[in-house]
Amino acid sequence: FAFVVALRDFIDSVASSSPARLALIVFVLVIMLFTTLLSLPAAASNGQVTPFHDALFTAVSAVCVTGLTTVSTALHWTFFGQLVILIAIFVGGLGILTLASLMALMVSRRLGVRGKLIAQEAMNAGRLGEVGTLLKIVITTSVVVEIVLALVLVPRFMILGESFGKAVWHGVFYSISAFNNAGFTPHSDGLVPYEADPWILTPLMVGVFLGSLGFPVMMILLSQGFRIRKWNLHTKLTIQVSLILVLVGMVGFAAFEWNNSKSIGNLSDGDKLLHSIFASIMTRSGGFNLVDMQSLEPVSRVFTDALMFAGGGSASTAGGIKVTTLAVMFLAIAAEARGDADVKIYGRTIPQGTMRVAISVIIMGATFVLLATGALLIISNAPLDQVLFEVISAFATCGLSTGLSSQLPPAGVYVLTVLMFAGRVGTITLAAGLALRQRRQLFHYPEERPIIG
Amino acid sequence: FAFVVALRDFIDSVASSSPARLALIVFVLVIMLFTTLLSLPAAASNGQVTPFHDALFTAVSAVCVTGLTTVSTALHWTFFGQLVILIAIFVGGLGILTLASLMALMVSRRLGVRGKLIAQEAMNAGRLGEVGTLLKIVITTSVVVEIVLALVLVPRFMILGESFGKAVWHGVFYSISAFNNAGFTPHSDGLVPYEADPWILTPLMVGVFLGSLGFPVMMILLSQGFRIRKWNLHTKLTIQVSLILVLVGMVGFAAFEWNNSKSIGNLSDGDKLLHSIFASIMTRSGGFNLVDMQSLEPVSRVFTDALMFAGGGSASTAGGIKVTTLAVMFLAIAAEARGDADVKIYGRTIPQGTMRVAISVIIMGATFVLLATGALLIISNAPLDQVLFEVISAFATCGLSTGLSSQLPPAGVYVLTVLMFAGRVGTITLAAGLALRQRRQLFHYPEERPIIG
Ligand SMILES: [K+]
Numbered sequence: 001f002a003f004v005v006a007l008r009d010f011i012d013s014v015a016s017s018s019p020a021r022l023a024l025i026v027f028v029l030v031i032m033l034f035t036t037l038l039s040l041p042a043a044a045s046n047g048q049v050t051p052f053h054d055a056l057f058t059a060v061s062a063v064c065v066t067g068l069t070t071v072s073t074a075l076h077w078t079f080f081g082q083l084v085i086l087i088a089i090f091v092g093g094l095g096i097l098t099l100a101s102l103m104a105l106m107v108s109r110r111l112g113v114r115g116k117l118i119a120q121e122a123m124n125a126g127r128l129g130e131v132g133t134l135l136k137i138v139i140t141t142s143v144v145v146e147i148v149l150a151l152v153l154v155p156r157f158m159i160l161g162e163s164f165g166k167a168v169w170h171g172v173f174y175s176i177s178a179f180n181n182a183g184f185t186p187h188s189d190g191l192v193p194y195e196a197d198p199w200i201l202t203p204l205m206v207g208v209f210l211g212s213l214g215f216p217v218m219m220i221l222l223s224q225g226f227r228i229r230k231w232n233l234h235t236k237l238t239i240q241v242s243l244i245l246v247l248v249g250m251v252g253f254a255a256f257e258w259n260n261s262k263s264i265g266n267l268s269d270g271d272k273l274l275h276s277i278f279a280s281i282m283t284r285s286g287g288f289n290l291v292d293m294q295s296l297e298p299v300s301r302v303f304t305d306a307l308m309f310a311g312g313g314s315a316s317t318a319g320g321i322k323v324t325t326l327a328v329m330f331l332a333i334a335a336e337a338r339g340d341a342d343v344k345i346y347g348r349t350i351p352q353g354t355m356r357v358a359i360s361v362i363i364m365g366a367t368f369v370l371l372a373t374g375a376l377l378i379i380s381n382a383p384l385d386q387v388l389f390e391v392i393s394a395f396a397t398c399g400l401s402t403g404l405s406s407q408l409p410p411a412g413v414y415v416l417t418v419l420m421f422a423g424r425v426g427t428i429t430l431a432a433g434l435a436l437r438q439r440r441q442l443f444h445y446p447e448e449r450p451i452i453g
Numbered sequence: 454f455a456f457v458v459a460l461r462d463f464i465d466s467v468a469s470s471s472p473a474r475l476a477l478i479v480f481v482l483v484i485m486l487f488t489t490l491l492s493l494p495a496a497a498s499n500g501q502v503t504p505f506h507d508a509l510f511t512a513v514s515a516v517c518v519t520g521l522t523t524v525s526t527a528l529h530w531t532f533f534g535q536l537v538i539l540i541a542i543f544v545g546g547l548g549i550l551t552l553a554s555l556m557a558l559m560v561s562r563r564l565g566v567r568g569k570l571i572a573q574e575a576m577n578a579g580r581l582g583e584v585g586t587l588l589k590i591v592i593t594t595s596v597v598v599e600i601v602l603a604l605v606l607v608p609r610f611m612i613l614g615e616s617f618g619k620a621v622w623h624g625v626f627y628s629i630s631a632f633n634n635a636g637f638t639p640h641s642d643g644l645v646p647y648e649a650d651p652w653i654l655t656p657l658m659v660g661v662f663l664g665s666l667g668f669p670v671m672m673i674l675l676s677q678g679f680r681i682r683k684w685n686l687h688t689k690l691t692i693q694v695s696l697i698l699v700l701v702g703m704v705g706f707a708a709f710e711w712n713n714s715k716s717i718g719n720l721s722d723g724d725k726l727l728h729s730i731f732a733s734i735m736t737r738s739g740g741f742n743l744v745d746m747q748s749l750e751p752v753s754r755v756f757t758d759a760l761m762f763a764g765g766g767s768a769s770t771a772g773g774i775k776v777t778t779l780a781v782m783f784l785a786i787a788a789e790a791r792g793d794a795d796v797k798i799y800g801r802t803i804p805q806g807t808m809r810v811a812i813s814v815i816i817m818g819a820t821f822v823l824l825a826t827g828a829l830l831i832i833s834n835a836p837l838d839q840v841l842f843e844v845i846s847a848f849a850t851c852g853l854s855t856g857l858s859s860q861l862p863p864a865g866v867y868v869l870t871v872l873m874f875a876g877r878v879g880t881i882t883l884a885a886g887l888a889l890r891q892r893r894q895l896f897h898y899p900e901e902r903p904i905i906g
């Protein structure tokens with residue numbers, strides 16, 4: 001009992017001095033737990049203890065909803081192992097700040113204001129009342145969307161000849177993996193057998209896209225529907241930029257790959273289009289793939305790099321620098337080119353402070369990618385093309401892969417592990433959590449601000 | 454005579470409405486002139502008209518002080534051709550805004566205030582009086598430094614067995630090429646024969662480094678010497694960051710290449726160090742090389758990419774996003790991580806507006822590099838590693854090369870030509886010069902600002 005009190009006091013004190021640090025600690029504990037579970041002989045189909053770097057990598061990849069793998073999800077892990085991965089995805093998909101508030105809520109009772117603060121920061125939902133209510137909405141939304149997706153998928157798997165039990169398992173796995181932008185597949189050859197099956201691909205695309213918008217946007221959609229005028233700035237920017245990126249990605253992928261017989265060149269025009277829109281949406285950071293990334297044209301991989309780096313919405317299951325960061329950046333540059341003093345959009349001014357956060361997120365992200373690329377070029381013999389793709393996929397928690405992850409020696413595996421962790425936690429939270437001096441909210445402006453990072 | 458008046462009126466009107474546009478027009482005219490001269494049969498050693506894309510590329514490479522080549526400078530061009538290149542380097546090294554003020558000064562007499570404004574923008578020298586005085590200082594400084602360098606180099610070439618005439622020609626060529634960060638060499642195998650000759654390499658390094666600091670810094674050094682307290686913020690930042698980059702570049706190059714027998718692995722330790730510091734300084738954007746860039750480790754090329762992208766000082770003969778841009782960026786991120794409202798350094802606050810310029814320069818630069826990389830991946834069959842190196846070298850007007858420029862079809866040559874032009878003009882000036890609406894100086898803050906871009 002004395003231990004519980006001591007723990008409670010410790011959490012209270014960390015939470016009051018630095019919510020970011022509490023979030024970091026909780027996240028590390030969650031990863032340690034899942035690494036331990038995956039290390040159990042019962043988790044591996046060979047009945048052995050999985051090597052530490054593989055267990056850690058898989059746990060981080062699942063909790064950080066990335067989807068990169070060093071061992072085959074379908075072949076290496078038992079049903080128990082896959083269930084652990086699935087639970088890790090669900091928990092990880094809630095996000096680091098949500099997890100921290102959840103922890104605070106469960107362990108401490110004196111945490112009222114601080115816990116609320118963490119949750120508010122996580123959701124950017126200033127007016128929503130209680131922490132409990134907020135978390136309930138997040139979890140309910142996730143579960144409802146996942147159930148709906150599963151209800152669509154299960155019958156299809158049964159029609160395709162799977163037993164009821166197997167179909168339910170696969171339906172649930174894919175729906176959780178899709179909504180959480182995790183990109184894990186329970187089939188050993190992934191989605192390739194369904195590459196022309198819209199009944200399977202459409203729910204996956206819908207799940208990934210919804211998940212990539214983020215909880216703050218989903219809450220506005222739940223309460224306001226499509227009354228666009230009532231949306232806040234963050235929702236408008238997130239949805240607009242996400243749609244633009246999906247469109248650009250689709251056009252680009254189609255243009256670059258249309259006649260590439262190694263990828264989609266030999267398919268019907270309809271299937272080529274389906275492949276293009278699927279490939280584009282998966283860069284939000286879904287991470288499912290229909291064609292081997294190594295068979296794409298080199299320019300498509302660089303194009304995909306850029307889209308993955310952009311990523312999805314803030315406080316979402318997606319990664320990357322986030323679409324609002326991108327939006328703020330381009331608005332600032334446009335204002336600069338026009339000579340405007342203020343950065344304006346939809347009748348709102350974007351505060352200078354927000355731009356500084358945006359630039360920090362972008363430059364710190366680029367620096368992480370550069371350093372990891374250098375490290376992997378030294379560690380592996382892979383060409384820059386392939387290394388950069390895997391590094392950006394890990395940092396943006398996207399999970400698309402040329403297969404490099406499974407070929408790397410342990411040192412390289414650890415580099416990608418750190419990248420996934422940093423990418424999911426967010427460079428800003430990471431910096432704030434590690435900093436000695438405590439960082440509080442910077443913005444005291446009257447303007448409305450989108451979330452960055 | 455009516456024509457001269459019309460021309461004068463035209464220049465007056467462009468200069469008053471948009472100095473950036475005047476500068477762009479002047480720069481394009483200069484490039485057209487040198488392209489024409491290089492197209493003359495007298496310029497090519499085969500006595501033929503050089504193909505347009507090669508003549509244009511060489512003219513742009515020389516005027517933009519880049520040093521990339523599609524044809525061998527020593528073998529393809531006659532003495533006349535090489536002289537044209539050398540004059541182009543000297544003219545181009547003055548910089549686009551200096552050229553515009555020079556043009557304004559020569560053609561117009563009614564341009565007083567505007568001409569002064571262009572020159573001030575070019576030099577960031579608010580208190581210096583007359584345009585003429587300013588330009589005189591710039592040109593005098595260039596010529597004096599180049600003469601000193603030549604006086605050191607000529608005797609060495611004579612000792613190495615060259616005739617007096619040849620030694621003078623080579624000495625003058627190398628000194629102009631070095632101070633202007635141009636990277637052109639009059640020897641067919643470049644500097645490789647002198648790879649262990651400090652008497653030749655040192656003046657080249659000094660010339661490149663001085664040139665890369667920029668005229669505003671050199672003027673402060675001329676007037677204040679090393680009384681560091683009297684330096685302005687721009688000078689302090691430029692020199693500090695330049696030195697840090699040289700040091701980091703040297704350590705990195707040495708660390709990555711020390712045991713690479715294809716590059717410096719078989720040299721003595723002293724020569725390895727000399728190679729490392731030379732390679733590092735040349736990324737400022739000198740562009741001379743002692744070893745084949747293709748024989749470096751892949752990680753060294755990516756490392757060099759990053760250093761080239763950073764580039765040299767503002768209003769210098771170097772390219773890249775500029776060291777002060779980098780400094781402002783990192784100071785802003787550090788302030789963000791600490792939670793400081795202001796970005797401070799050396800007892801000064803950096804204005805918010807300056808940060809917006811910095812971010813515009815970086816993101817527009819990265820966008821140019823990304824688009825050109827995509828284009829060259831489609832046009833050529835070269836791997837990403839090689840394409841990215843050539844693209845960044847062109848954009849940062851650095852001139853280091855893996856040899857890709859000379860293997861590209863005309864379409865690829867034009868892509869690099871546009872990159873060198875955009876990189877030298879500067880993305881900000883380019884945007885301002887092309888914009889329909891006129892952009893004026895944005896900063897009305899009382900703080901001191903470093904130059905960006
Ligand atoms: K993912």
Ligand SMILES: [K+]
Pocket residue numbers: 518519520634635636738739740850851852
């Ligand atoms: K150069």
